[in-house]
Amino acid sequence: MACFVVPAAEAVVVTVAAYAVKKTEEKKTVKLAGEKASALIEGNQKIAWSRKLRWLSWLLWGGALLLAYEHVWHGEVVPWFPFLTAAENPADTAEMLHEMSTVGVTMTVLVTLVWLGMVGVSNHLEKLPEQPKKMSKA
Numbered sequence: 001m002a003c004f005v006v007p008a009a010e011a012v013v014v015t016v017a018a019y020a021v022k023k024t025e026e027k028k029t030v031k032l033a034g035e036k037a038s039a040l041i042e043g044n045q046k047i048a049w050s051r052k053l054r055w056l057s058w059l060l061w062g063g064a065l066l067l068a069y070e071h072v073w074h075g076e077v078v079p080w081f082p083f084l085t086a087a088e089n090p091a092d093t094a095e096m097l098h099e100m101s102t103v104g105v106t107m108t109v110l111v112t113l114v115w116l117g118m119v120g121v122s123n124h125l126e127k128l129p130e131q132p133k134k135m136s137k138a
Contacts, residue, residue: 001071001076001084001085001086001092001095001096001099001100002071002076002077002084002086002096002099002100002104003067003099003100003103003104003107004063004064004065004067004068004071004104005064005100005104006100006104006105006107006108007060007063007064007067007104007107007108007111008060008061008064008068010060010108010112011057011060011061011064014053014056014057014060015057015061017053018050018053018054018056018057019050021049021050021053022048022050025048025049025050046126047122047126052118052119052122055115055118055119056111056112056115059111059114059115060108060111063107063111067107084096
């Protein structure tokens, strides 16, 4: 009924956090100046934390939009107030809140765990030594 609201709420928070982190990273980059900065940036093969947060943001927004579309398709979300058909009846509202607290939270936690796995793999790959490029025989 409204399980898409939970990942959408987390997506809003993560999107704002990613924006704030990106601004902080940009300020740090601007403070570095001259040749030391360019050498440091060229030698750094790490993915920025703001970009990793954007991965989570995109996963959450995509899931929330897909779920919202499914609820519109089934007639549970309508274009007139109160927008959620379950909000019209108090008994349905209780069921909707139960669905949000069980299904919505479970899906959001699962997406966040998948993202944590992605970040873990990314961090592991960043720590690997750079492999020399092999020259192909022509």
